[in-house]
Amino acid sequence: MNHTLLSILEAADRLVWGPPLLILLVGSGIYFSCRLGLIQIFKLPLALRYLFSKDRGGNENGDVSSFAALCTALSATIGTGNIVGVATAIKLGGPGALFWMWIAALFGMATKYAECLLAVKFREKTSDDSYIGGPMVYLEKGAQKPLLAKTFAFFTICVACFGIGTFPQVNAISEASQLTLNLPPLTVAILLTILVAAVTMGGIKSISSVASKVVPAMTILYVSACAIILLNFSEEIPKAITLIVTSAFTGTAATGGFVGASMMLAIQSGIARGVFSNESGLGSAPMAAASAKTDSCVEQGLVSMVGTFLDTIIICSMTGLALILTGVWSGNSEGAAMTTAAFSQGLASDFAPIVVTVGLVFFAFTTILGWNFYGEQCVQYLWGIRAIKPYRMFFIGLVFSGAFLHLDVIWLLADIVNGLMAVPNLIGLILLRHVVADETTLFFEQRRLTLSQRSCSSV
Template sequence: MNYSLHNLLEIIDNLVWGPPLLLLLVGTGVYFTFRLGAIQFLKLPLALTYLFTKEKNVKDKGDVSSFAALCTALSATIGTGNIVGVATAIKLGGPGALFWMWMAALFGMATKYAECLLAVKYREQDANGNMLGGPMLYLEKGAGQKWLARLFAFFTIGVACFGIGTFPQVNAIVDAGHIAFNIPHEVTAIVLTLLVAAVTIGGIKSIAGMASKIIPTMTVIYVTACVVILFNNASAIPSAMSLIVNSAFTGAAATGGFVGATIMLAIQSGVARGVFSNESGLGSAPMAAASAQTNSCVRQGLISMVGTFLDTIVICSMTGLALVLTGVWSMDIEGARMTTEAFSLGLNQSYGPMVVAIGLMFFAFTTILGWNYYGERCVVYLFGQRAVLAYKIVFLALVLSGAFIKLDMIWLIADIVNGLMAVPNLIGLILLRHVVADETKAYFDSLKQNLSEESTHVNV
């Protein structure tokens, strides 16, 4: 029965993540890159400046600061995708999968900018006075496609409950706890469920507060550990980069426990795992962006696109290079064990596994919190505030059960619901492409005018 179910899920996964969705995902990013004048490259310095400066005279209502909103989005993106997902992608598609992760992320930054801009533009307050926004709002209010909005909300609840939000994160946490500290799976599952319940009761402010503390700290620790591995293997970096680029266009030959990969498998696994990690085009980050205290949808769009840069270009790259440099990618191991082995070889047999375990635990924990919030926003949109308690009970039950589902089944289910969630959101972005372009032009024209007036005033 399990074997036939697994085969069925593989068939569905290949259909969902076939060429049409890959083209739609990457194509949307390519379109916005050209339409917005390569905004993710030219305006990245400005976006980083906004990230560390407080906006003046904020009039629009919001629940949390722009930085806290970004940390909430990052809490949902920086997780197992960066540690286990990269390992899974390289295991399936070879080192070339990392190259396609980069491509998806670079173009995905423009997509993330567009979707978060629209989220702030079309947001509204719910019955409790909290901000409600995201693809379901801009699909309904902006594009006039209420059926697509409802479809998106339904798929998002599916992702929160059966995809990124629960099973992969819980499985990674219990595995990491067992590998590094020999903690029984059952104990970790119970403690994790209680912690998730304690934090999510406080809503967005509680989640954002937790994310604002954990994400920056753990990112610095994890990236520092990766830099040490790169430094210890500095002489091998050029050949590793060459292998990554060459494998992206030629496939990867079978070595050791590695089965070998075609170019299409490298592209498919790289893009799918890249989207799983940075969520560009999925429509999740806009729900966090909508909670930001800001006057400008463009400004928040710029801040939000930094999330994709940090998630994939920085953190996923670090993990991927560690896997390739240490040669672990070709060994007969998978998932968290693969990354753990790379850190064990690259750092130290004592400290390496501990860094991965602690990183996985904290990153995956905040991902669960972030996706709990996303699912809740969609439940409010579809069923109203009265359904939130029932949703939280179901969510916690799924967190508890996630420790006992097999890894290959987990990633298949997660990939399928992720892909289904992305489709209505991407359609919405295409329908509202002119709104994104017009808002962007108006904002930067106004910025130029203000700078010109300030310069004239100074000269006078």
């Protein structure tokens, strides 16, 4: 029965993540990159300035600061995708999968900018004075496609409950805790369920408060550990990058515990895991962006695209290089065990597995919080505020059960619902592409005029 279920899920995964969705994902990113003049490259310094600017002027309507909104979005993206997902991608597609993760992230930054711009542009104030926004709102209000809006909301709830939001995160925490701390799955499930329940009951302000403290601290710790590994193997980095690039276009031959991978498998696993990690085009981050205190949809779009840069270009790259430099990618381990093995070799310390475990636990925990919020937004959109409390109880129950499921089934299920969620959002982005372009042009024209006036007045 398990083998039959696995075969069905594998077939569904291949269907969902076939060429049409990959073309739609990367194609939309390429379109926005070209139409907006490579905004993800040339405006990245400005985006970083906005991220750390406390006062940008204006009325700044919203629930939380732009930084807190980004941390909420990052709490949902920086998680098992950066630690387990990268390992899974390389295990399936070889080192070349990391190259395709980079490509997905580069163009994904433009997609993230577009979808978060639209989220703030079309967001609405609810009866309890909070803000609701995201693809379901801009699909209905902007694109005039209520059926697509409801479809997106439904699939988002599926992702929150059965995809990124619960099972992969809980399972990864359970596996890592078992490997390094010898904690049984039941103990992990109980402790995690209590913690998730305590935070999620406070809503977006409670979630963003926790995320704003945990995400930056854990990111610095994890990136620092990866940097030490890269320094220890610095002489091998050019050879590793050559292997990544060549494998991306030629595939990878079988070696050691690695069974070999074609170029197509490298592309599929790299892009799928890249989207799983940074969620560009998925439509999740816009729901957090819609809560930001800002009066400029363009500024929030710029701040939001930084998330993809940090998530994939920085963190996933460092994890992937650590796996390749230490050689564990061609061994028999997989998932969290592979990353733990890389840190053990790379850091040459008994504390290395604990670094992975602590990073994984906190990253996965904040991901659960972020996706609980996304699910709430869609539940509220479909059925109103009264449905949020029953949804929270159901979500908390799923968190408890996630520690007892098998890894292969979990990742397949997560991939499938991720893909289904992305489709209506990407269609919405294409339909509203002119809104994104017009808002961007208007913003930068006004900014140039303002800077010119300031320059003249100072003379």
